[in-house]
Amino acid sequence: MSFNIPVRVVAHPEFLGQHDDKYAFAYTIYITNRSDQVITLRNRHWIITHADGTIEEVIGEGVIGETPQLAPGASYNYTSGALIPTPVGSMKGSYGFVTSDGQSFRTEIPEFTLHAPDTPLH
Numbered sequence: 001m002s003f004n005i006p007v008r009v010v011a012h013p014e015f016l017g018q019h020d021d022k023y024a025f026a027y028t029i030y031i032t033n034r035s036d037q038v039i040t041l042r043n044r045h046w047i048i049t050h051a052d053g054t055i056e057e058v059i060g061e062g063v064i065g066e067t068p069q070l071a072p073g074a075s076y077n078y079t080s081g082a083l084i085p086t087p088v089g090s091m092k093g094s095y096g097f098v099t100s101d102g103q104s105f106r107t108e109i110p111e112f113t114l115h116a117p118d119t120p121l122h
Contacts, residue, residue, distance in 0.1 A: 005037070008031070011091070012028045013114050014026045014028075025082050026079055027112070030077045032070075032074070033074050038071050039098070042096045042098055044096070044109075045096075046092075064080055091114065095109060
């Protein structure tokens with residue numbers, strides 16, 4: 001599987017508050033198909049790193065229960081969330097897609113920071 005199909009992924013995280021000694025974050029992901037092919041998002045692989053060095057992996061089908069199909073030039077966005085035990089963390093990963101002619105490929109999700117306000121980053 002390669003990263004040769006041009007897909008743009010941008011994340012916008014937001015701190016929601018503290019709940020039961022955990023920190024809640026929402027994140028909105030914007031996905032844009034910059035290729036000349038129809039693509040369908042099939043699965044996701046997240047790597048969530050907490051400030052204490054703990055790493056969680058989340059692997060699953062689609063996103064928020066959907067497997068969106070994107071025509072050339074089309075965009076798709078969704079909002080999801082993460083509940084982590086530290087006020088600072090990060091998320092990165094990849095999405096698995098398939099083209100209309102059956103070619104599978106993965107696209108990187110660039111790393112982004114989860115950060116509660118008034119918390120030092122170090």
